[in-house]
Amino acid sequence: MSSGGLRERLISEGIAELSQRGLQNFSVRRIAARCGVSCAAPYKHFPDKKSYISAIVDYINAIWEQRQRTAAARMTTTRDKIVEVCREYIKFLVDHPQLRVIIMQSAGDTSTDMGALRGRLSRPTQELILKYCAETDMPDNVRERKTFVVRSLIYGAAVMIGSGELAYTSENLDMVTKAINREFDLP
Numbered sequence: 001m002s003s004g005g006l007r008e009r010l011i012s013e014g015i016a017e018l019s020q021r022g023l024q025n026f027s028v029r030r031i032a033a034r035c036g037v038s039c040a041a042p043y044k045h046f047p048d049k050k051s052y053i054s055a056i057v058d059y060i061n062a063i064w065e066q067r068q069r070t071a072a073a074r075m076t077t078t079r080d081k082i083v084e085v086c087r088e089y090i091k092f093l094v095d096h097p098q099l100r101v102i103i104m105q106s107a108g109d110t111s112t113d114m115g116a117l118r119g120r121l122s123r124p125t126q127e128l129i130l131k132y133c134a135e136t137d138m139p140d141n142v143r144e145r146k147t148f149v150v151r152s153l154i155y156g157a158a159v160m161i162g163s164g165e166l167a168y169t170s171e172n173l174d175m176v177t178k179a180i181n182r183e184f185d186l187p
Helices: 003-021 028-035 049-073 078-095 097-103 112-119 123-135 140-163 170-183
Strands: none
Touching: 003 028, 003 049, 003 097, 049 078, 049 097, 049 123, 078 097, 078 123, 078 140, 078 170, 097 140, 123 140, 140 170
């Protein structure tokens, strides 16, 4: 197995480890065993456990950043971009249940650094909301409320669809999209 191939396998197995056991019980030794390599092999790719987990989160971020760029490029107005990126984020979270588990782990299970790394996933949506609010002269308190409501709709829909409580259909995605869009009509 090439060095790049092993690194990719370590990241893939790291994702499985994080989604199954969380950050508190993340074991490099267990991952190495699943990859059929020595306990020292992962440290040839990642200097320490924290760097390893950071690489996993960076990998997740890279996948999402590409999807959100593609989603935003389909639209012309800032508001339409917000709604499209939100819809795509719901699909991303539902399509990747292992990643969703990592992204949605409670703050008690992670360090501030990991929270900041995971927070990068939400940055594109937050930046679009900031841009839209500036374009429409919305006050900061309104922007904060809209950001909260939109993020709640994204995560709530992803959890409900992921758990089977809400069917993963275009109709239900449209319903959530309309709720997100409607939020920007409210004062």
